[in-house]
Amino acid sequence: MLLKTADFMNYDHLIVGGGIAGMESALTLGDMGYKVLLIEKEASIGGKMVLLSKVFPTLDCSSCISTPKMAATSHHPNVTIATNSEVEEIGRNGDGTFRVRYRRNCTFVDNAACTGCGECEIACTVSIPDEFNFDLVARRAAHIPFPQAVPKKAKIDLRGASPCSAACPAGVKAHGFVSLVRSGKYEEAFHLHMEDAPLPGSLARACYAPCEDACTRGDLEGTVSIRHIKRFMTDRYYGAHPEPEYGPPEERLDKKVAVVGSGPAGLTAAYHLARKGYPVTIFEAAPEAGGMLRYAIPPFRLPKDVVDRDIKNVTALGVEIRANARVESVQSLKEAGFDSVFLAVGSGEAWTMGFEGEDLEGIVDCMGFLRRAYSGRIGDLSGKTVVVVGGGNSAIDPARVSLRLGAAKVVIMYRRSRSEMPAHDWEVQAALEEGVHLQILQNPKRFLGKNGRLTQLEYLSMKLGEPDASGRRRPVPVEGSEALMDADLVVLATGLRPATFPFAGAIEIRRDETVNADAETLQTSIPSVFAGGDAVSGPSSIVEAIGQGKRAAFYIDRYLRGEPLDGTTFDERLPVMNKEAVIGRGPVSKREPIRVKEIAAGDRVKSFAEVEGCLSENDARASANRCLDCAGCSECHQCIRACPANAIHFDMRSEERTAEVKSVILSTGFRLFDPHEKPQYGYGRYPNVINAMQMDRLLSPTRPFNHTLRPSDGKQPNNIAYVLCTGSRDCSAGNPLCSRVCCMYSIKQAQLIMGALPLADVTIYYIDIRAFGKGYDEFYEQARGMGVAFVKGKVARIEEADNNDLKLFYEDIEGGGGTQEVEHDLVVLSVGLMPNKDVLKLFDNGDLAADPYAWVKEMDENLYPALTSIDGVFVAGTSSAARDIPDSILHAGAAAAQAAAHVERRRA
Amino acid sequence: MKTEGNRSLAEVLRDEMVMKDRIVGLLREEPKTIPELAEALGYPSHEVVLWVMALWRYGTVAEMKQGRNEEYFKYTLSASH
Ligand SMILES: Cc1cc2nc3c(=O)[nH]c(=O)nc-3n(C[C@H](O)[C@H](O)[C@H](O)COP(=O)(O)OP(=O)(O)OC[C@H]3O[C@@H](n4cnc5c(N)ncnc54)[C@H](O)[C@@H]3O)c2cc1C
Ligand code: SF4
Ligand code: SF4
Numbered sequence: 001m002l003l004k005t006a007d008f009m010n011y012d013h014l015i016v017g018g019g020i021a022g023m024e025s026a027l028t029l030g031d032m033g034y035k036v037l038l039i040e041k042e043a044s045i046g047g048k049m050v051l052l053s054k055v056f057p058t059l060d061c062s063s064c065i066s067t068p069k070m071a072a073t074s075h076h077p078n079v080t081i082a083t084n085s086e087v088e089e090i091g092r093n094g095d096g097t098f099r100v101r102y103r104r105n106c107t108f109v110d111n112a113a114c115t116g117c118g119e120c121e122i123a124c125t126v127s128i129p130d131e132f133n134f135d136l137v138a139r140r141a142a143h144i145p146f147p148q149a150v151p152k153k154a155k156i157d158l159r160g161a162s163p164c165s166a167a168c169p170a171g172v173k174a175h176g177f178v179s180l181v182r183s184g185k186y187e188e189a190f191h192l193h194m195e196d197a198p199l200p201g202s203l204a205r206a207c208y209a210p211c212e213d214a215c216t217r218g219d220l221e222g223t224v225s226i227r228h229i230k231r232f233m234t235d236r237y238y239g240a241h242p243e244p245e246y247g248p249p250e251e252r253l254d255k256k257v258a259v260v261g262s263g264p265a266g267l268t269a270a271y272h273l274a275r276k277g278y279p280v281t282i283f284e285a286a287p288e289a290g291g292m293l294r295y296a297i298p299p300f301r302l303p304k305d306v307v308d309r310d311i312k313n314v315t316a317l318g319v320e321i322r323a324n325a326r327v328e329s330v331q332s333l334k335e336a337g338f339d340s341v342f343l344a345v346g347s348g349e350a351w352t353m354g355f356e357g358e359d360l361e362g363i364v365d366c367m368g369f370l371r372r373a374y375s376g377r378i379g380d381l382s383g384k385t386v387v388v389v390g391g392g393n394s395a396i397d398p399a400r401v402s403l404r405l406g407a408a409k410v411v412i413m414y415r416r417s418r419s420e421m422p423a424h425d426w427e428v429q430a431a432l433e434e435g436v437h438l439q440i441l442q443n444p445k446r447f448l449g450k451n452g453r454l455t456q457l458e459y460l461s462m463k464l465g466e467p468d469a470s471g472r473r474r475p476v477p478v479e480g481s482e483a484l485m486d487a488d489l490v491v492l493a494t495g496l497r498p499a500t501f502p503f504a505g506a507i508e509i510r511r512d513e514t515v516n517a518d519a520e521t522l523q524t525s526i527p528s529v530f531a532g533g534d535a536v537s538g539p540s541s542i543v544e545a546i547g548q549g550k551r552a553a554f555y556i557d558r559y560l561r562g563e564p565l566d567g568t569t570f571d572e573r574l575p576v577m578n579k580e581a582v583i584g585r586g587p588v589s590k591r592e593p594i595r596v597k598e599i600a601a602g603d604r605v606k607s608f609a610e611v612e613g614c615l616s617e618n619d620a621r622a623s624a625n626r627c628l629d630c631a632g633c634s635e636c637h638q639c640i641r642a643c644p645a646n647a648i649h650f651d652m653r654s655e656e657r658t659a660e661v662k663s664v665i666l667s668t669g670f671r672l673f674d675p676h677e678k679p680q681y682g683y684g685r686y687p688n689v690i691n692a693m694q695m696d697r698l699l700s701p702t703r704p705f706n707h708t709l710r711p712s713d714g715k716q717p718n719n720i721a722y723v724l725c726t727g728s729r730d731c732s733a734g735n736p737l738c739s740r741v742c743c744m745y746s747i748k749q750a751q752l753i754m755g756a757l758p759l760a761d762v763t764i765y766y767i768d769i770r771a772f773g774k775g776y777d778e779f780y781e782q783a784r785g786m787g788v789a790f791v792k793g794k795v796a797r798i799e800e801a802d803n804n805d806l807k808l809f810y811e812d813i814e815g816g817g818g819t820q821e822v823e824h825d826l827v828v829l830s831v832g833l834m835p836n837k838d839v840l841k842l843f844d845n846g847d848l849a850a851d852p853y854a855w856v857k858e859m860d861e862n863l864y865p866a867l868t869s870i871d872g873v874f875v876a877g878t879s880s881a882a883r884d885i886p887d888s889i890l891h892a893g894a895a896a897a898q899a900a901a902h903v904e905r906r907r908a
Numbered sequence: 909m910k911t912e913g914n915r916s917l918a919e920v921l922r923d924e925m926v927m928k929d930r931i932v933g934l935l936r937e938e939p940k941t942i943p944e945l946a947e948a949l950g951y952p953s954h955e956v957v958l959w960v961m962a963l964w965r966y967g968t969v970a971e972m973k974q975g976r977n978e979e980y981f982k983y984t985l986s987a988s989h
Contacts, residue, residue, distance in 0.1 A: 122966050127921040138921045138962040183925045586916035625926045629918075685914065687954040705961050706971040706981060713953040714942035714960070715979045804954070 011037040011080070013899055014100055014661040016087050016842065019047020020066065020885060021877020022667035023073045024892035025899070030078035032900055037659055038073065039102055040083045044149035046070050047669055051132060051146065053699035055885055056748040057779035063148050063702065070150040082657075083151065090664060091844045096872060096906060098661050106654040108156035108633075113647035116152035118144055120639035120648065125183040126629055128157060130704070134694045136711065137704035141633035142648075147702050156648065158633035159577065164226055165635060166576040167214035169547035170197045170268075174211040174226050175627065179634035181229050182624035190237040192637055193230070197546045198271040198313040199264055199293070201238060201306040204231035205612070206297050207543050208424065216579040216630050222593040225615070225623045231596075232620035238309050248318030253277040255560045258338035260327045261499075263291020264542045265533025266344035267314050268549025269556070274317035276557055281338070282319060285326035286371075291346050292534075293542065295371050298397050299608045300404065330506045330529055340528045340556050343507075343515060344549065347534035349497040357447030358492075362454030366394045366493035373401050382406035385486055387457060389413050389444055390493030391421040394539075396428060398491040399436045403605045410436045411485075415443040415462045415475040430611070433601035443475065445482060447490065457487050496539045507531070514538050521555040521565045522548060530556055572651070577630045591626050594619045662906065663872045663899040666848075666856060667892065668839040670878040673727030673735070673831040680797040681723065681829055687712040688804050688826050691726075692745060695828045699752045708756045710826045712804035716757055717826035721808055722746045722764040723795045728832030729767065737853055739832035739882045743770045746830045747780055750788040763789040763824070765810055773884070793820065798827060833882040843870065856880045866895035874899050915955070924959045927951070931959060932968065932985060939972050941980035 013029050015022045018040035026038045038045070049055075050070065052062035073079055084105045091099045124140035132139070132146045141157045164174035172193055180189035193200045204227055215223040257273050259266045262284040270280045288294055290307045315321060327333065333341050350365030352358065364372070366388075372378045386402040388395045391414035402410045412431070414421060417440050421428060432438060441462045448456040461481035464473035498513045508516035508525040515524055515531040522530045532548030534540055554570045597613035598604075604611050615623060627634075640648045675683035675691055683689045688710050690698075698708045710717045724746060728739040743766065750762040769790070771777040784790065792814035799807045805825045812820045835854040842848070849857040849869035856875045859867045866874045876895035877888035927949065934940060934948050942960060946953035960983055963969045970986040 125925060127924045127962060129917050129921060135917055136961075137965060138924060138958060140966075179925070182922075184929055586918055588919060589915055621926050625923065627922075629922060687914075687957075704965065705957075706964055709957075709981075711954055711957055713946070714957050714981065718979070 009658065010660045011035045012661065012903055013037070013663050013665060014039065014090075014098065014659065015665045015667060015876075016839070017047070017666065017668035017879070018045030018073070018081065018083070019667060019669045019877060019888075020049045020069070021669070021879075021888045021892035021895075022047070022665070023069050024889050025665050025667060025876050025896040026073055026079045027069070027076060028893055028896035029900060030076040034078060034900065034903070036079045037100075037661065038079055038081045039085045039087055040081065041086050043084050043107065043145045043153070043155045044070075044151070045073060045081060045083065046148070046150065048693070049885055050148055051693075051697065051700070053696045053701075053752060054748060056744045057773075057775040059748070059751070061701065063700070067148045067150070070148070074150045084155065087842050089844050090842050092870070093660075098664055098872065100659045100661060102657050102659070104655045104657060106652045107153070108158055108648060108650055108652050109154045110647045110649060110652075111151060111153045113645045114153045115645050115647075116144055116154065117644065118154070119642040119644060120154050123638040123642035125179045125185065125636050125638055126632065126634050128629070128632060133697050133704040134691070136690075136694050136697060142639040154639075154647070156633050156639065156650075158574070158631055158635070158650070160631050161574040161576045162629075162631040162634065163214040163216055163576055163579060164211035164224070165631075166573055167210040169210065169541075169544045170550060171547065171571050172196045172203075172211075172543075173635040173637070175629070175631065175634040176636035177233065178224060178226060178229055178624045178627045179629070179636045180638070181233055181620055182627065184621065185638070186233045186236050188636070188638065189233040193234075194313065195637070196550065197543075198268060199310040199542070199546065200230060200234040201310045202264070202293050202302055203227075203543060203546070204234050205302045205306065205610075206293070208541050210543070216577075216582045216628050217626055219579055219583060220588060221590050224626050225593050225596075228596050228615050229620055229624050232615045232617070235614050236617075238306075242309070244313055244316035246316060248316075249275060249277050251277045252279060253560075255339040256281070256337060257340050257342065257556060257560075258283060258327075258333045258336070259342045259344060260333075261291060261344035261346055261533070261535070262289035262311075262321055263344060263346045263533060263545060264293060265346070265535075265545035265549040265552070266291070266342065267311065268546045269342045269344065269532065269553045270319045271314045271317065272550055272553030273556060274314070274319045276553075278557075278560070280319045282321045283325045283327045284321060284323050287323055289321045289323060292348065295374060296348070296367060296394070296397065298370070298401050299374070300400070300604065300611050301397075303610050328502045330503060330526065334528075340530065340560055342549075342552050342556060343500075343503065343524070343529065343531040343535055344533040344545070344552075345499040345535045347496045347498040347514075347539045349499050350492065351495050351497045353492060353494055355444055355446055357449060357454075360447050360449040360454045361452055362449070362488060363447060363490045363492065366390070366398055366491055367496065369398050369491045370401065373405065378405065380406050381489065383408050384488035385409045385411070386489045386491065387411045387413055387485065387487045388491045388493055390495075391416060391423060392493065392495075393423045393427055394496065395491075395493035396423050396431050398493055399431050400434060402489070402491075403434055403436065404608055411439055412436055413439045413442050413444065413459065415441065416472065417441060417464065420472050434605050435601070441475070443477070444490070448484075454487060454490060456484050457490060458482055458484055496534075498535050498538065500535055512538060520570070522552045523555065523559070523565060528559065530559075574631075579630070582628055582630045588628065593626070594623050662903045663874065665874045665876050665895050665899055666839050666842075666868070666879050667876040667895070668836050668879050670833040670882065671836045673733065673834050675726055675829045675831055677733055678726065681726070681795070681827075682798045682800065682806075683829060686798070686800045686804070686806060688717075688806055689798060689829065690826070691829045691831045692722075692742065692749065693831070695749050696745070699749060699756060708753065710804075715825070716760075718757065718760045719824045720753060720760055720762050720826045720828065721806075721822075721824040722750065722762070722828045722830055724764060724766040724830045726829040726831045727834070735832060735834060735853070737832075737882065738770060740770065741882060741884045742830040742832060744773075744776055744779070744884065746828070747771075747783045747788070749828070750783050751786060754786050754788070761787075761789065763791055763822075765791050765793050765795050765808070767792070767794060767813075773886070791815075833878060836879065839879055843873075848873065851880075864898070865891060866898045872902050874902075917958075920955045920958055921962070923955070924962050927959050928963055928968070931956075931963065932989065935969060935983060935985050939982040939984040941982050943980065945983075
C-alpha cells in the first residue's frame with residue numbers, strides 16, 4: 001500500500017530501509033497481522049538486490065526474484081510504504097514506544113495519476129549521472145528510477161530554485177529557457193518565457209538581468225549570458241512568426257478589467273488576465289503603447305519594431321489598447337462598466353528641482369527630452385552643447401541620444417563620485433566610449449539665459465560629506481567654487497515622479513506620490529482597484545514591473561471570482577540553491593563567456609541603429625551549455641507538456657510527518673567501498689577501471705549499454721581482470737573485515753561474462769577465495785572448469801596503456817614471486833561492503849551502539865540475533881554486518897520475529 | 909590515447925544536449941562505431957560513449973547487428989528518427 005495523505009499515524013512497527021531485508025521483515029510482520037510503516041529514502045523499494053544481474057550460486061535472475069517481493073510488499077494491506085522519505089529523528093516515549101519524525105520529499109509527480117509511461121524522460125532537457133546505474137550512463141532530471149521500480153512512478157529531480165530563476169522578479173524560468181536553447185528547442189524556449197512574461201524581445205535587450213547577477217557561473221569565469229540567449233531565441237521566433245500564433249481565448253468571462261497605462265506592468269497584467277478570459281481594455285495617455293519601452297529606452301538599445309512585436313503578444317489575445325486616452329479618475333472607469341481597475345501609470349513625470357532659471361527655454365526634463373527626440377520634435381543638435389544633470393540610468397540615455405542628434409559636446413554632470421553613480425557601470429562605459437564627457441562632483445547652481453533662452457549654467461564643485469539615508473555620502477558644495485559653462489540644452493535627469501496625481505483624491509497615495517498598495521496583493525484602498533509597477537515601487541525596472549503586472553493579474557482574478565485574497569500565495573518559490581555547493585560538485589572546465597558583436601563606438605553615434613548584436617545559433621547553444629544546471633531540473637516544463645496523464649505539478653512541496661510506533665527495525669543496508677580511496681587503482685581516472693556494482697549493471701538485462709561494453713570506447717572487452725578485496729581485509733583502507741560476498745559475486749560475474757562475451761578471458765586476482773556457503777565451492781570449481789583464471793596475487797597498482805588498456809602490477813604470491821606486469825582491457829574492482837553510518841544518527845539520544853567497525857551492534861549475536869542496544873529497536877540484513885542475500889533474508893526473518901515478540905511482551 | 913585530466917562526469921553529460929544533434933547528423937550519413945564518431949566529433953571516445961548510450965537509452969539511436977569478429981558495434985538512428 002502506498003502512503004496517502006490521510007493515512008493514520010500509528011503503526012506497530014517502523015522499518016527503515018526497503019531493501020531485501022526491509023521488505024522481508026515488512027512482509028513477515030504484515031502477514032502476522034501487524035501494521036507496518038516502511039520508510040525508504042529512494043524513489044523505489046528493492047535496495048541493491050534488484051539492480052544486480054543474477055545471484056550466486058543459483059544464477060537466478062536477481063530482478064526476477066526481487067520484483068514479486070517488491071510487488072507483494074507494496075500491495076500488502078498491512079504494509080504502508082513511504083518512498084522518497086527520510087527519517088529525521090526517532091525519539092523514545094516514556095512508555096517505551098517511539099515517535100518518528102520523517103520527511104516526504106516532493107517528487108513533483110502525482111503518483112495517483114502517473115502511469116510510468118516514461119514520456120517525461122524522453123522530453124526532459126537535463127542530463128544527470130544515473131545513480132541507479134552507478135554513474136555509467138546519464139538519466140534525465142525527470143526519471144523513473146529503473147524499469148522494475150516499485151512504485152513505478154516518475155520523479156523530478158528538482159533540488160531547489162536555480163539562482164537565476166530565483167532572482168527573476170517576473171518568475172521567468174531563466175534556467176529553463178537556457179536549458180531549452182542548449183537542447184536546440186528554441187521555440188519551446190520562447191513559449192516557456194511566455195508562460196510568465198509576454199515581452200521577451202524588450203527584456204532581451206533592456207533588462208538589467210538580475211538572473212545574471214545571481215548566476216553561479218558568475219563566481220567562476222563569468223555569468224551565463226542569459227539575456228543574450230533570450231535575445232537569440234526571441235529574435236529567431238519573431239523572425240519566423242511576425243504575428244502571434246494564437247488568438248483570443250475561447251472562453252470569455254463577463255467581468256471587465258480596465259488597465260491604466262501600457263508600460264510593462266500594464267501590458268503584463270492585461271496579458272495574464274486576457275489569457276484567463278477577461279475582456280481587458282488598456283487606456284494609454286500617450287499616442288502609442290509601451291510606456292518607457294517606447295518613450296524612454298532609446299531605439300539603439302531597444303528598436304521600436306521589437307516593442308511593437310512584443311505588444312502584439314498582448315493584443316492578439318483580444319486586449320484593446322486605447323491610445324491618447326488619459327484617465328483622470330477611477331470613478332469614470334467604474335461608470336464605464338469596468339469591474340476592476342489596474343493602475344500602472346508608471347513614474348514618468350518630472351520633479352521641479354527649484355534651480356534658479358529652471359523655466360528657461362532650453363531646459364527640459366529627461367522624459368520630456370526623450371519623448372520629443374523620438375517624435376522628431378527635437379531635431380538636429382549639430383554644433384550644440386548639451387549638459388545632462390544626474391547620475392542614474394535616466395541620465396545616460398539622453399546623453400547618448402544627444403550625441404546621435406549631432407551634438408558637438410555632451411556632458412553628464414553628477415554631484416557625487418563615479419562609484420556612487422546609480423547608473424549601471426556598463427551603461428556609463430558605453431556612453432564614455434561614444435564620447436560623452438563625465439563631470440563628477442559638480443552640480444548646477446543656476447541657469448542663465450538671454451531673451452528667455454538658456455545660454456549658460458553656473459555650477460559648483462562638490463565634496464563628499466557624511467553618508468545620507470541611502471548610505472551614500474552626501475555631496476556638499478565647495479564654497480566659492482562657482483564656475484560658468486556655455487550650454488544650449490540642459491536635460492534634468494534628476495529623478496522621476498509617479499504619474500499618480502489624478503487619483504490622489506480617490507485612493508491612498510504615499511508622501512513620495514507612489515500608490516499605497518498592499519505589498520502582496522497590490523490592492524489599493526479601493527478593493528476593486530489594484531496598482532503596480534513604478535507607480536507603486538517608484539522608478540525600478542522593466543522586469544520588476546512585469547512581475548507586479550503578473551502578481552496583480554493573479555489577485556484581480558481572485559477578486560473577480562469572489563475568492564479571498566489572503567490564505568493563498570502567489571508564485572511560491574523553492575529555497576534557492578547554495579552556489580558554493582553547486583560549484584563544489586566537481587571541477588568545471590574553463591569556458592569564457594561568448595561576447596556578442598557591437599557596432600564600434602565611432603560608428604554607432606552616427607545613427608539610432610541597434611548597438612548590440614545577436615548571438616549566432618552555435619554561439620547561443622554554446623553559451624547555454626555553460627549553465628551548471630544548479631537545481632538539477634531546469635523547470636523547462638517539457639515534461640508537463642509531454643505527460644499524457646497530467647501528473648506533473650511544480651507547485652507540490654515536501655511534507656513533514658510524524659508517526660507513533662511500538663518497535664523499529666533498521667534495515668538501511670550497506671554502503672559500497674568507494675575505490676577513489678585507493679588512488680593507485682586509477683578508478684575515476686581511467687575509464688576502464690570500474691567497480692563490481694557497475695559490472696553487475698553491465699551484465700544485467702536492464703543494462704545501461706546495448707551490450708557488455710567497456711566504457712572507454714564501447715568495445716566488447718576480451719581480457720578482463722578482477723581485483724578482489726578492494727577495500728576489504730585492508731587496514732590501509734580502514735576496513736580489516738572480509739566482506740563475505742566479493743569472492744562469490746566476482747565468480748558469478750566471471751561465469752556470466754563467459755556467456756555474454758564468449759571470446760573473453762577472465763582473470764581473478766585474489767588473496768584467498770572464500771566460498772563458505774551451500775553450493776559455493778562447487779560454484780567456484782565450476783568457474784575454474786569454464787576457464788576462468790585464478791591468480792593468487794595482490795594487485796599493487798594499475799596504470800593506463802595507450803589504447804585505454806590497463807597495466808596491472810601485482811605481487812605474485814603463488815608463482816615465481818616478485819612483481820609481475822600484465823595487460824587487460826577492462827579491470828573490475830571487487831569492492832567491499834562498508835557500514836552505512838547514517839543509521840547511527842537516527843536516534844535523538846545517540847543510544848544506538850555501533851561495533852568497533854561502525855556497523856550497528858547486535859548485543860548478543862549468538863543467542864538473540866537482531867537485538868540492538870535500544871529496547872524495541874532491531875536490525876536486519878546488512879546494517880549490522882556484510883551478508884549475502886540468503887543470509888540477509890534469514891536475518892530479516894529473525895528481526896521480524898524479535899520485533900513481534902517485543903510488541904507481544906509489552907501487550908502482556 | 910590516455911585519459912589523464914578527465915572532465916567531470918556531470919560536465920560531460922551536460923554536453924550531451926548539444927552534442928546529440930551532431931551525433932544524429934553523423935549517423936544520418938551512415939552507421940558508425942564509437943571510435944568513428946569520436947574521430948568525427950574530435951572528442952575523447954569515453955565521452956562519446958556517454959552521449960551515445962544516453963541516446964540509445966532514450967530511443968534515438970540503435971545498434972546494428974554485429975558480425976562475429978567485430979569488437980565494436982555500429983550505431984544507427986532508430987526507426988522513429
Ligand atoms: C557487486 C555486488 C554484487 C552482489 N551480488 C550478490 C549476489 O549475487 N548474491 C548475493 O546473495 N548477494 C550479492 N551481493 C550482496 C547483496 O547486495 C546484499 O546482500 C543485499 O543487497 C543486502 O540487502 P539489504 O536490504 O540489507 O541492504 P540494501 O540492499 O543496501 O538495502 C537497504 C535500503 O535501505 C535504504 N536506506 C538507507 N538508509 C535509509 C534511511 N535513513 N531511511 C530510509 N531508507 C534508507 C536504501 O536506500 C536501500 O534501499 C552483492 C553485492 C555487491 C556489492
Ligand atoms: S521541467 Fe524540464 S528539466 Fe525539469 S524535469 Fe521537466 S523536462 Fe526535465
Ligand atoms: S549556472 Fe545555469 S542554473 Fe545556475 S544560475 Fe547560472 S544559468 Fe542558472
